[in-house]
Structure formats: structure tokens, C-alpha cells
Amino acid sequence: MKDECAVGLAGTPAAGERPWSPQKREVDVLTTGDPEAFTCLNDVDLFADLSVAELESMQLMVPERRFRAGELVFSQSEPVTSLFILRSGRVRIFRITEDGKALTMAILEPGAVFGEMLLVGQRMYDNYAEAIEESVICQLTVDDVERHLIADARIAVRISRLLGEQVARLEERLTDLALRPLSARTAKTLLTLADASRPSMLGQAPAIRITHEQLAGLLGATREATSKTMAEFAAEGLIRQSRGRITVRDRNRLGTIARRSS
Amino acid sequence: MKDECAVGLAGTPAAGERPWSPQKREVDVLTTGDPEAFTCLNDVDLFADLSVAELESMQLMVPERRFRAGELVFSQSEPVTSLFILRSGRVRIFRITEDGKALTMAILEPGAVFGEMLLVGQRMYDNYAEAIEESVICQLTVDDVERHLIADARIAVRISRLLGEQVARLEERLTDLALRPLSARTAKTLLTLADASRPSMLGQAPAIRITHEQLAGLLGATREATSKTMAEFAAEGLIRQSRGRITVRDRNRLGTIARRSS
DNA sequence: TCCGCTCTGCAACCCAGAACACACAAGGAC
DNA sequence: GTCCTTGTGTGTTCTGGGTTGCAGAGCGGA
Numbered sequence: 077m078k079d080e081c082a083v084g085l086a087g088t089p090a091a092g093e094r095p096w097s098p099q100k101r102e103v104d105v106l107t108t109g110d111p112e113a114f115t116c117l118n119d120v121d122l123f124a125d126l127s128v129a130e131l132e133s134m135q136l137m138v139p140e141r142r143f144r145a146g147e148l149v150f151s152q153s154e155p156v157t158s159l160f161i162l163r164s165g166r167v168r169i170f171r172i173t174e175d176g177k178a179l180t181m182a183i184l185e186p187g188a189v190f191g192e193m194l195l196v197g198q199r200m201y202d203n204y205a206e207a208i209e210e211s212v213i214c215q216l217t218v219d220d221v222e223r224h225l226i227a228d229a230r231i232a233v234r235i236s237r238l239l240g241e242q243v244a245r246l247e248e249r250l251t252d253l254a255l256r257p258l259s260a261r262t263a264k265t266l267l268t269l270a271d272a273s274r275p276s277m278l279g280q281a282p283a284i285r286i287t288h289e290q291l292a293g294l295l296g297a298t299r300e301a302t303s304k305t306m307a308e309f310a311a312e313g314l315i316r317q318s319r320g321r322i323t324v325r326d327r328n329r330l331g332t333i334a335r336r337s338s
Numbered sequence: 339m340k341d342e343c344a345v346g347l348a349g350t351p352a353a354g355e356r357p358w359s360p361q362k363r364e365v366d367v368l369t370t371g372d373p374e375a376f377t378c379l380n381d382v383d384l385f386a387d388l389s390v391a392e393l394e395s396m397q398l399m400v401p402e403r404r405f406r407a408g409e410l411v412f413s414q415s416e417p418v419t420s421l422f423i424l425r426s427g428r429v430r431i432f433r434i435t436e437d438g439k440a441l442t443m444a445i446l447e448p449g450a451v452f453g454e455m456l457l458v459g460q461r462m463y464d465n466y467a468e469a470i471e472e473s474v475i476c477q478l479t480v481d482d483v484e485r486h487l488i489a490d491a492r493i494a495v496r497i498s499r500l501l502g503e504q505v506a507r508l509e510e511r512l513t514d515l516a517l518r519p520l521s522a523r524t525a526k527t528l529l530t531l532a533d534a535s536r537p538s539m540l541g542q543a544p545a546i547r548i549t550h551e552q553l554a555g556l557l558g559a560t561r562e563a564t565s566k567t568m569a570e571f572a573a574e575g576l577i578r579q580s581r582g583r584i585t586v587r588d589r590n591r592l593g594t595i596a597r598r599s600s
Numbered sequence: 601t602c603c604g605c606t607c608t609g610c611a612a613c614c615c616a617g618a619a620c621a622c623a624c625a626a627g628g629a630c
Numbered sequence: 631g632t633c634c635t636t637g638t639g640t641g642t643t644c645t646g647g648g649t650t651g652c653a654g655a656g657c658g659g660a
Contacts, residue, residue: 171513173599179513196502203509232494239501240458246508247465251433251441253515254558258617287637296516301617303638319626319637337435338648520647549607563647565608581607581656600618607656614649625638630631 116140116161116214119187122238125230134224140214143207151204156191158215159225165211170204170293180293183208183286185272192242195221195235208290253296256337261295262305264334266315270324284322378402378423378476381449384500387492396486402476411467411475412453418463420477421487422453427473431465432555442555445470445548447534454504457483457497470552515558518599523557524567526596528577532586546584 116138117123117131126134140163143149149167150156162184169181169190181203184190193201207213216225225231252261269284292302306322309315314330316323324330378400379385379393388396402425405411411429412418424446431443431452443465446452455463469475478487487493514523531546554564568584571577576592578585586592 171509173513173517174597175599177517177599179516181509181512193502193506196498198502198506201506226495229491229494232491232498233488236458236494236497236501239498239505240455240460242505243501243508244455244460244463246505246512247433247443250443250508250512250515250558251435253512254441255435255439289637296512298618299638300619300640304617304640307639317638335436337437337439551607560648561608562610562649566610566647569609579608601660603658603660605656605658607654609654610652612650614647616646616648617644618646619644620642622641623639626636628633628635630633 116163120161120189121187122189122225122231122234125234134216134220137220138214138216140212143211143213145207145209145211147207149205149207149213150191152202155199156194156201158191158217159189159194159221160191160205161214161216162186162188162190163212163214165207165209165213167211167213168206168208168290168293170206171202172204178293179296180290183269183290183294189238192235192238194218195225196239258295258297258301259305259308260334260336261297262291262302262309263314263330265291265294266309266322266324267327267330267334269322270327282323284324285320286322287320378425382423382451383449384451384487384493384496387496396478396482399482400476400478402474405469405473405475407469407471407473409469411469413466414464417461418453418456420453420479421451421456421483422467423476423478424448424450424452425474425476427469427471427475429473429475430468430470430552430555432468433465440555441558442552445531445552445556451500454497454500456480457487458501520557520559520563521567521570522596522598523559524553524564524571525576525592527553527556528571528584528586529589529592529596531584532589544585546586547582548584549582 115135117126117135123131123134138161143165148154149160164186166186167184167188167190169184170178171181172178182190190205193199225235252264266284269286270282273282273284288303288306289299291306292299295302306315306317309330310317312329314324314326314333316325377393377397379388379397385393385396400423405427410416411422426448428448429446429450429452431446432440433443434440444452452467455461487497514526518526528546531548532544535544535546550565550568551561553568554561557564568577568579571592572579574591576586576588576595578587
């Protein structure tokens with residue numbers, strides 16, 4: 077298993093070799109806008125306190141790299157040695173067990189920072205990161221990080237806040253997984269995803285781009301069980317779905333379901 | 339209730355991970371011996387970088403309070419307005435659903451800091467904290483915190499580290515809950531608890547003081563299922579148990595079981 | 601010493617969700 | 631159009647663990 081990951085990292089991922097991973101997706105045709113204008117650091121919360129000048133000085137040192145859909149950004153065998161910033165595309169952070177079953181920790185949208193454990197001195201970190209679409213990712217090396225981030229009090233505060241939020245989310249997810257039925261978790265996750273996905277066009281029709289399989293990975297459930305739940309939701313008119321795309325129709329009722337336990 | 343002297347004995351365990359309790363620092367050899375000299379702040383990792391003088395200046399402002407077994411330290415209705423330090427006794431951090439089912443987030447040993455979300459500006463935080471034994475707890479008010487902690491870069495780093503570890507632990511627990519059977523989670527938790535519990539006497543017989551019910555709360559399982567698993571472990575000679583007390587007999591085999599999935 | 605409470609051990613039944621196994625449909629690539 | 635891959639719908643069987651209910655056992659307190 078682990079070997080396969082290493083292979084994936086190096087070259088083209090062979091689909092069949094990754095039982096835990098949904099197959100590769102089509103490239104995001106929707107990526108628009110002027111690529112030159114958007115830089116890695118601008119849109120990142122972590123650096124919000126820095127002045128334009130400071131940002132520009134860092135800018136120079138930030139190399140970026142393109143990943144193809146399905147490619148691994150980092151894995152256990154290739155431990156994290158830099159801080160990543162997702163510039164475009166989407167990345168899935170996940171963990172796997174020895175026998176290949178996976179749980180998705182997060183699906184990141186552009187602007188997200190990952191590999192944050194580096195900031196905290198946690199070298200060993202057994203998460204994997206995989207581009208689920210063609211993605212462009214900037215990397216800050218440990219050096220950059222140590223020189224500009226760790227030292228800076230403004231950044232330190234941001235880091236703490238980031239981690240604090242992450243702790244809160246994880247605690248909530250943990251109790252949900254332990255105490256709530258699949259339907260509730262599904263509903264809640266859909267609502268969260270709906271909020272997270274940037275409005276695609278003119279602020280309307282916020283479709284979530286995700287497959288049942290990916291969703292299942294997030295829920296800690298099988299694809300089948302997830303599909304069944306989704307079919308029920310659709311039948312109730314709570315959502316509308318098409319291949320790889322979900323639209324939330326009734327937030328209120330979903331919210332109610334999300335709050336149910338056992 | 340045993341009123342364990344919070345000043346642990348020397349020969350601290352190799353201290354790998356102690357998931358439920360933020361690192362209790364190795365006791366400073368210089369401070370041992372005089373129980374009166376022990377104050378809330380000494381033994382806390384978070385303040386490790388502060389000089390003796392600094393510690394003493396803060397010391398004055400730290401009131402402590404005694405909680406009886408079963409008493410709530412904070413709850414949702416009583417939102418957290420200070421940072422807590424457990425001086426003696428034990429505290430359980432947990433969450434509950436509307437219908438009263440609970441999941442334990444952590445069981446804290448002396449030296450642990452809790453209510454940390456305060457440090458990160460997360461006022462709203464729906465955890466509960468309950469003393470499971472008679473406990474003495476010190477409180478740092480928001481003011482203290484803001485004046486002495488947030489500002490101090492040395493502390494900020496410690497906070498980040500603390501939160502980072504917590505994130506790593508939570509992620510692991512989450513995947514275990516999602517992907518591993520009860521037996522594996524139980525085995526792993528027992529090993530962790532065994533490491534966490536300070537050696538009771540002369541470095542031998544490290545009995546874990548916990549009831550099946552409390553353990554079940556940590557595992558996200560029912561008391562019955564937990565009891566059954568424990569009975570099996572006992573029958574196999576992996577552990578030995580008596581009322582409220584568990585002794586690990588065979589770490590290796592437990593470790594193997596802990597690694598099993600599905 | 602006896603009482604009462606908390607902790608642990610069963611056992612019988614039930615059910616959500618996992619596993620397995622297909623069928624088919626929607627797009628892309630050609 | 632025709633393949634062919636990837637995503638979705640559905641049924642069946644199986645089982646881990648939840649639920650319920652009770653009995654006995656250890657321990658602390660009066």
C-alpha cells in the first residue's frame with residue numbers, strides 16, 4: 077500500500093492501484109480569471125496582517141508547482157518539508173489504514189493552507205494529500221517558514237487561531253461520528269460543503285462539486301450507504317443531484333436532520 | 339479518593355504520547371521535596387519558558403478552587419471565562435448530544451491545562467468539564483491571559499505546539515473510530531492510558547484507574563460492549579482487572595490488536 | 601456489621617450500516 | 631456514432647455493536 081503511494085507521488089497514478097481513492101476527475105474547466113494577478117500569498121488568511129511590502133518580499137521565494145488530478149502532494153513515505161498553499165484546484169487530505177481503507181480529513185479549496193503541522197514542529201504526520209483536480213500549489217520551505225513565520229508574533233496568533241478552529245471542528249466531527257447516525261452526518265456535511273464552495277456564478281446556484289464516493293470518505297461510511305442516504309434526501313426534495321454535483325434545496329430541513337441523534 | 343501528591347516521583351515514563359493529557363512536564367528536580375513549594379504554574383508545560391521571577395509575579399494572581407467529585411467545572415450554560423490548570427485530582431472533558439449521550443474528549447491528569455480554546459478567541463465552546471475525583475483547579479482569568487500570555491511570544495509558541503498535538507491526536511482518534519473495530523480502539527486506548535498514568539509506586543504496577551463506563555465514554559461505545567471486550571482481553575491474559583483498576587500485562591499483543599482494522 | 605450504591609458480567613434481541621454483487625447511465629475520447 | 635471509464639441505484643446477506651434487563655460482587659459508609 078505504502079509503496080503504491082510512493083509510486084503515485086513520483087509519476088502518473090495508476091488508477092487501479094489506489095483502492096482508497098476515487099478515480100481521477102476531469103480537469104476543472106471553470107478555472108477562470110487572470111492567473112498572473114492572483115498570487116499565492118494574497119488571499120491567505122494566515123498572512124492577512126502583513127503589509128504589501130512584506131508580502132512582496134516573500135513572494136519572490138515562493139515557487140509553485142502543478143499537480144495533476146490524482147497526484148499525491150505528500151505522503152507518509154515523503155514527509156512534509158514545506159508549507160503548502162493551494163492556489164487553484166482542489167486537494168483532499170486523508171489517512172489510510174494498513175488494509176487500504178481511507179478517511180478524508182478535509183477537502184481544500186483555493187486559498188487553503190496545508191501541511192500546517194510543520195509550523196508546530198510535528199514532523200511525523202501520517203496524512204496524505206492528493207490533488208483531486210488539476211491543481212497549482214505553492215510551497216514555502218521550512219527555511220522560509222522559520223525565518224518569516226515562526227518569529228512573527230502576528231503570524232503566530234493566526235496560526236493558533238487556525239489550529240484552534242481545527243480542534244473545534246475535529247472535536248465536533250468526532251462526537252458526530254460517535255453519536256449520530258449516517259443521515260445526520262450527511263446532512264451536516266452537505267450544509268458545510270455548501271457554505272465552503274464558492275458561489276460558482278453570480279452568487280446563485282451554489283452546486284457542490286463532489287461525488288458520492290468522496291462524500292463517503294468524508295463521512296466515514298461506504299459509498300453505498302451514502303448513495304442511499306442521498307437518494308432519500310433527493311426524494312424528499314432536500315437536495316438535487318446530478319453526476320458529481322449536488323445542490324442544496326432546503327437548508328432548514330437538512331439542518332433539522334443534522335441535529336438528530338441515534 | 340486518593341489525594342495523590344501532584345508532585346510525581348522521579349523516573350518519569352519515556353512519555354511517548356499522552357493523548358488525553360497535555361504533556362505534564364517532567365518534574366523539576368529542584369522543586370521536588372517541598373510540597374508547599376508546588377504551585378499551579380510550576381509544572382505546566384505552557385509556562386516552561388518563563389523565568390522563576392516571572393512565574394512568581396503571576397503566581398499571586400492565580401486563585402484556586404476545590405471541586406468535589408462529580409462537580410462541573412464548566413459547561414455550555416456557563417461559558418468558559420478563564421483558563422484552567424488542574425493541580426490535583428482528575429477532570430473529564432466531554433460533549434453531549436441533545437438526548438444525553440456523551441463522548442469523552444479527554445481525561446486530564448494533574449498539570450494539564452484546559453479551557454485552552456479561550457486562548458484562541460473561541461468563546462463559544464460546547465465542551466463540558468467535570469471533576470471525576472475531588473480536584474483542585476487554578477484559574478487564570480481572561481485578563482491574566484491577555485496580559486501575560488497572548489502577548490508573550492514564548493508562550494504563543496507553546497500554545498501552538500499544544501494545539502498542534504491536539505489536532506494530531508484528534509485526527510488519529512477520528513480515523514480509528516471510523517475504521518477500526520472496538521477491540522482495536524480499546525487496546526490502543528489502554529496502552530495510551532497506561533503511558534499516561536504516572537507510575538503509582540516505586541515505578542512498578544502501573545494500574546490504570548478507570549471504570550469500564552468511563553472507558554466506554556472515551557471509546558465511543560456502550561459500557562456493555564466495552565465490558566465484553568475487556569473480559570476477552572482479561573481471559574487472554576492481556577490485562578488484569580479489578581474494580582475500577584486495570585493493569586496492562588502484555589503490551590505487545592495489545593499493540594498488535596490495536597493495529598487491526600475492520 | 602449490614603446496607604446501599606457503584607461496578608461488572610451476562611444473555612437475548614434488534615438494527616444500522618458494511619460487504620458483495622450487479623445493472624445501468626452519463627460523459628469523454630476517439 | 632461507439633467505446634470505455636467513472637458515477638450512481640438497488641438488493642441481499644451478514645455482523646458488530648446497540649438496547650434492554652437483570653444478577654451478582656466489591657466497596658464505602660453508618
